[in-house]
Each structure stands twice: as structure tokens, then as C-alpha cells.
Amino acid sequence: MLQGKKIVLGITGGIAAYKAAALCSGLVKQGADVHVIMTRSASKFITELTLQTLSRNPVHIDTFDERDPEVVTHINLADLADLVLIAPATANTIAKMAHGLADDMLSSTLLATMAPIMVAPAMNVHMYQHPAVVQNMNTLVSRGVLMIEPGSGMLACGYVGKGRLEEPETIIRVVQDFFQAQAHRNQLSQALAGKKVTVTAGATVERIDPVRFITNDSSGKMGIAIAKSARDMGASVRLIAGTVQVPLPEGIETVRVQSAQDMYEAVLGEWNSTDIMVQTAAVADYRPRTVYDTKMKKKDEGLTLELEKTVDILESLGQRKQGQFLIGFAAETNDVAEHAMGKLKRKNCDLLVANDVTTVGAGFGTDTNVVQIYDADGLVVDLPLMSKDDVAIQLLSVVAKRLNGVSTS
Numbered sequence: 001m002l003q004g005k006k007i008v009l010g011i012t013g014g015i016a017a018y019k020a021a022a023l024c025s026g027l028v029k030q031g032a033d034v035h036v037i038m039t040r041s042a043s044k045f046i047t048e049l050t051l052q053t054l055s056r057n058p059v060h061i062d063t064f065d066e067r068d069p070e071v072v073t074h075i076n077l078a079d080l081a082d083l084v085l086i087a088p089a090t091a092n093t094i095a096k097m098a099h100g101l102a103d104d105m106l107s108s109t110l111l112a113t114m115a116p117i118m119v120a121p122a123m124n125v126h127m128y129q130h131p132a133v134v135q136n137m138n139t140l141v142s143r144g145v146l147m148i149e150p151g152s153g154m155l156a157c158g159y160v161g162k163g164r165l166e167e168p169e170t171i172i173r174v175v176q177d178f179f180q181a182q183a184h185r186n187q188l189s190q191a192l193a194g195k196k197v198t199v200t201a202g203a204t205v206e207r208i209d210p211v212r213f214i215t216n217d218s219s220g221k222m223g224i225a226i227a228k229s230a231r232d233m234g235a236s237v238r239l240i241a242g243t244v245q246v247p248l249p250e251g252i253e254t255v256r257v258q259s260a261q262d263m264y265e266a267v268l269g270e271w272n273s274t275d276i277m278v279q280t281a282a283v284a285d286y287r288p289r290t291v292y293d294t295k296m297k298k299k300d301e302g303l304t305l306e307l308e309k310t311v312d313i314l315e316s317l318g319q320r321k322q323g324q325f326l327i328g329f330a331a332e333t334n335d336v337a338e339h340a341m342g343k344l345k346r347k348n349c350d351l352l353v354a355n356d357v358t359t360v361g362a363g364f365g366t367d368t369n370v371v372q373i374y375d376a377d378g379l380v381v382d383l384p385l386m387s388k389d390d391v392a393i394q395l396l397s398v399v400a401k402r403l404n405g406v407s408t409s
């Protein structure tokens, strides 16, 4: 995973700097091109020559030691990095990063780089717990800096506790995982390129009179997560949204609808140009037979509302399929597999995503879901509790694999 990856390794001044030699050597052995920047304090613990020999690249300490007139060294290092890894990171360097100081080679490079930054702190246990350090680390995490938590054990200062630099092999594994995840994201970003995906989301509203209606608990979160993931996988996306409880996503063309009939018409408008249709919306099965133009008046006796069936959008699409890949959802409370397979076949879906809405963390309104994906042969995958964003990625990865033969796992 590290072949050809350019890693700027920042080494700061703590006793754990001696471990940076093994870290540097391990990264190079994995194929990484390592460029070391040391702080002046780090050079008291480990020599420039050691790191130069291990990395097979010049080591940088002094911002003003410009050896190549063609480049400004700290900008060059900032630009070439695929990853900036600081190990060990002292409390002082973490504070400088949090506050944007640029008073040496490492801190200047850190301000200039657009590359991801990974920090492996090492310090005394009390320093690690100090509110200032905790706050600085939280600031960095909120900016997207990746932290490699220190290990616990006997510290060089004699204390026992948390603050020991994570072992070089572990740091190398974290770096490998990072690049693997990045490669996976890059692969996903093109998985649906050239496809048009239409997604329905949210609840439909069936009017009784101008002030009353029948609806359901769908928040739109699941459908919007699918629309966003499809966009991030390179598809052109159309969202058809009923009532939703979350902001509509930026950059996705959205058609707003109220009733099942409105949704049906909007869906049909997109159908011929759609490659992948995902019907996540909770659509009313019934609507009032009569819709009153004026507010219904309260009477002494009870009220019976007569309901009539709405159009089953998914079933109707299943009958019109001409190469479109059709995905339905099923909100179930019992006999999930049986009901899901029944719906998949009756509505002629290519995939059906079932969620048991009685499961904690699944179904309506939650940020998470627990789903099973079925095809005509039965269960494809049983996903554990995960965010709706992750469910969306998993579902669309299955679709991409089936449509393009592209494996995104």
C-alpha cells in the first residue's frame, strides 16, 4: 500500500524520537518515499545522519537552510506530501499546530500543506491529560487531523500511564490502513460514473382538507444518504422528495412533491432517462376518497374517513422496466425475509432493501439503520447497525458491482 507514497515524517523533541528511526526504516521498507523534517529539539535526541541514512533523502531542520535555489523547501515538502506524519508529536508542537504558529521548518510546512496530517503524540501522562493539551488536540481533530492515540505503560519520565508513543509497527499499520481507505474512496468516486440515479425520499402527504392530512414518520434521511452517496460515486442524481426533516443536499437537483400521485408523476418524468431507480420513500398506500376544499367541521358523532388505494409506484415501475435497475425498500415489523421476498417478486425489483423498523437504531427518523439486501435468489447481504450514509455506500457498491462488474469492496 505504501509503494511510491510520499510521506513527510515530522520528528519532534521528546525521548520517543529514538523510535522514529524504526518508524522511518519501516515506512521505507514498505516502499514509501520518506522526507524527514526534525525540530531542533528532536536533533538533541537522534541525529540527522541516522534519519538521512534510513530515509535516503536529505533531512530538513532549519527553514533558512535552502539548498536548492529552484524551490522553497518547506513549500516543496508541503506540496509533495501524500501524508504528513508527526511522530512523536510533543505537546509544544501540538500547541503550535492548534494555534497556527510557523516558527520553524516543521510548523511552516504544516501550515502550508494541503495533505492529510496524522499525529502520534508522546509525552508525560500529566501533560497528556492537561486541559490545554486536550483542547489543542480536540481543535486538531475538529480540523480533520488524524490522531494515533499514545499507548499506556512505563514512561521514560518514570510515570506509568498514557503518553507512550505508539509502537512503530502499529503506526505503520495505521498509515497503511489510511492509504487503503483512501484508495477505496477513490475507487468508489467513479463507481457510478455515467449513470443516472433517481432516488425517492421522505414521506408523502395525503390531504383530507386544507388543514389536515395523512402522512408517516419518514424523515428522508435514508433516501438523502443514498442520493449523496450516488453523487459521490460519480452518478448524475435526481432526488424526488416528499416531506423531509433534514436539509436537502447541495448540488443535487431535487423535485419536491406532496402526494403519492405527485411522486408517481415526478418519477415517471425521470424514468426513461434513469439507469438506477431507488425507491426509498415511504409512500401512502391509501388516500382519502374525498378531499374537502374547506375545513371539515366537528360534528357530535364520530367520523369515518373513506380511503382509496394510491398507485403503487414501485410496482408500476417494475412492470415498465426496460433495462433500468430497480431497487425497492421495505419497512417491516415481522417475518421480514418472507415479506421482503414477496415484495421483491411482486414489484419486479432487482434488489430489495428490508429494514425491520422495530429494531433499535433502524428505520424511521434514526441516523442509523439495520438492513438486509435481497435479490431474486434470496439474501445478498445482512448488514449490521451502521450509519445511513454507510448503508447507502454498501447498497450502491452492490449495485455498481452488478452493473459494471466493478468490485468496490
Ligand code: PMT
Binding pocket: 201, 202, 217, 218, 219, 220, 221, 222, 223, 260, 279, 280, 281, 282, 283, 284, 285, 310, 311, 312, 313, 314, 315, 327, 328, 329, 330, 331, 332, 343, 355, 357, 363, 364, 365, 366
Ligand atoms: O426516511 P427515514 O426516516 O430515513 O426512514 C427510512 C425508511 C424507514 C422510510 C426506509 O428505510 C424505508 O423502509 N422505506 C420504505 C418504506 C415503505 O413504504 O415500505 P413499504 O414496505 O410500505 O413499501 C415497499 C416499497 O414500495 C417501497 O420502496 C415504497 O417506496 C414502495 N411503494 C409503496 C407504496 C406505494 N403506494 N408506492 C410505492 O412505490
